[in-house]
Amino acid sequence: MIVGVLKEQAPETRVSLVPEVVQALRKMNITVWMEPGAGAQSFYTDAAYTDAGADLKDAAGIIEGADILLSVHPENLDEIRRENLVVMGVFQPLFNGAQMRDWANRKWTVFSLDTIPRTTRAQSMDVLSSQANIAGYKAVLLAAYQYGRYMPMLMTAAGSIPPAKVMILGAGVAGLQAIATARRLGAVVEVFDTRPAVKEEVASLGAKFIEVEGAADASGAGGYAVEQSEAFQQKQKEKIHEHIRRNDIIITTAQIPGRKAPVLITREMIEDMRAGSVIVDLASATGGNTDLTKDRETVQHKGVSIIGNSALSAQMPADASRLYAKNVLNFMKLLIDANGGLVLNFDDDLVKGTCITHNGQITNERVAATIASS
Incomplete structure (x- = not known):
């Protein structure tokens, strides 16, 4: 499986993966593609990523070939027209209902980490808490x-x-x-x-x-x-x-x-x-x-x-990115099997609670209700 990271749009300075998390993903049989300069604003160099095992690819190549795209914010993803893509980030779906509906129409599987249930088990994946700190x-x-x-x-x-x-x-x-x-x-x-x-x-x-x-x-x-x-x-x-x-x-x-x-x-x-x-x-x-x-x-x-x-x-982009990337890694462990393949287990309350769209449908009940009432 290939995980791709695009460069965030200004004024965002954080990046979804840091080199130490790239190393962890590689040990899980995951290939990581980074857009050149993706970590520059967080003080992580391209060389640090390649040393950790990532491959540098241009944005078009990442969009075309990655199985999962990681992003801090949705702006990076809105112009992508490819269908049947898995995306993960902080998308504020309760405020961005129209965007979520559009992504569902593209048959994307969308995981918005800001909606993860706030349970003891989810603490290591709670991006809102790590960034709020x-x-x-x-x-x-x-x-x-x-x-x-x-x-x-x-x-x-x-x-x-x-x-x-x-x-x-x-x-x-x-x-x-x-x-x-x-x-x-x-x-x-x-x-x-x-x-x-x-x-x-x-x-x-x-x-x-x-x-x-x-x-x-x-x-x-x-x-x-x-x-x-x-x-x-x-x-x-x-x-x-x-x-x-x-x-x-x-x-x-x-x-x-x-x-x-x-x-x-x-x-x-x-x-x-x-x-x-x-x-x-x-x-x-x-x-x-x-x-x-x-x-x-x-x-x-x-x-x-x-x-x-x-x-x-x-x-504080270096530390903020490091904590965010650790949250992403801990959540991705729920989606990856021993061979590095993608497994979507919607019987897991954390996977279900964080998934916003799947198979062309809005699957998150709160988001669906918000869209219906708007």
Whole structure:
């Protein structure tokens, strides 16, 4: 079997496979074709890939001859007209229903790794978690760079400097890493999340948990957030407004699969923040958690910086690619037999849950329902 990797389109800097994962695939009797320069933005050279056992092929040759195409994003694949292809990447199928339907018409078998069930068994394949961990870390560094004051408390001969106050909305993987990073930099941190179950994790990292009663139960959502009632959302906004006035840096991470990101911070709240404060919105690609967020832009509003960036993991492309490639490798082990052949076992809940299209049909129930209702 041949696995092909195309060069990602700018501004994406990550790559689907790194040399050490190429070596692992070769040991599984898999042939790997890389487009020249595919790893350059992640600091992996063509020579490193060939040393690991990959073959360099041009894009046309890879598209024509590969059995599986790997991609971080769908843009690389949309112009490919070949039928009966297996593709794997992070395709956000709940937002890209028309594209998924088009790919189904091409008789593609599509695996979107961002839909993998969030179970214990799937942890080593969870691309959302591996990339969110990096994003949470980078968000705090970005905020610290933008923030015009010290993060830690300092006592000097000229006087004392109080520590920065950081508020993190959402204690998922990105939020927890943001807590840890902000605490390491010496900030005072408080955290809001709709799930009371994360309170202990938040406290273990040295942050204060802000609780709002009446949240919808998310225990049956497979590790993903759920939409809240209007009454709860109103109480939530009031509580956030109460706390946001006394915080200097806000990191927002709240997203709901297949839906626009919830607006947690209104213009009025931003105007109550002191000049020089910073908001980093990791949900900007799906609308953002503030009224003023613009994806891939920094907005200045009455002295407050609102940074919209939901692709911060791509700013650490070497490590982000390494983790992503390991996720891909662990998932591919479910699809490959001892001879390096492709086996599609749809009795496996991870294979079934991650497969979006097969045999000309939308096979993922949530994606099919979303398309039907649109």
